Amino acid sequence: MSMAERKPDPASWIIAMVSGLVLCGLFVLGKGALLRIGIPAAATCVALSLYFRKPPVYLEFALWTWLLTPFIRRVVDWRVGFADPNLTLLTPFLVSFASWLRMFVSLHLCFAPRV
Secondary structure, three states: OOHHHHOOOHHHHHHHHHHHHHHHHHHHHOOHHHHHHHHHHHHHHHHHHHHHHOHHHHHHHHHHHHHHHHHHHHHHHHHHOOOOOOHHHHHHHHHHHHHHHHHHHHHHHHHOOOO
């Protein structure tokens, strides 16, 4: 895979940077409830953007999400306090769900009645 295939397009970069800035702002301001909802939402938006534009980059993003989510949850808990039902831990599942969307669409088309 060449570097040109791995480089995300500008729209993916914009989505990732805006999401990152919003999450950093919420972290600095100590808005725990919004941060715990914002992390999965932002990661899912970035994942969908990458999946439909650059699937190899999406795969790397998904693997890094699975690796870093427990650490991010601990940092958020350290900053704003522990909360047992933490939505941050849903992040890797939501990111991985982006690839399942295509499978569901393919299955639907496969089993759709042909006229």
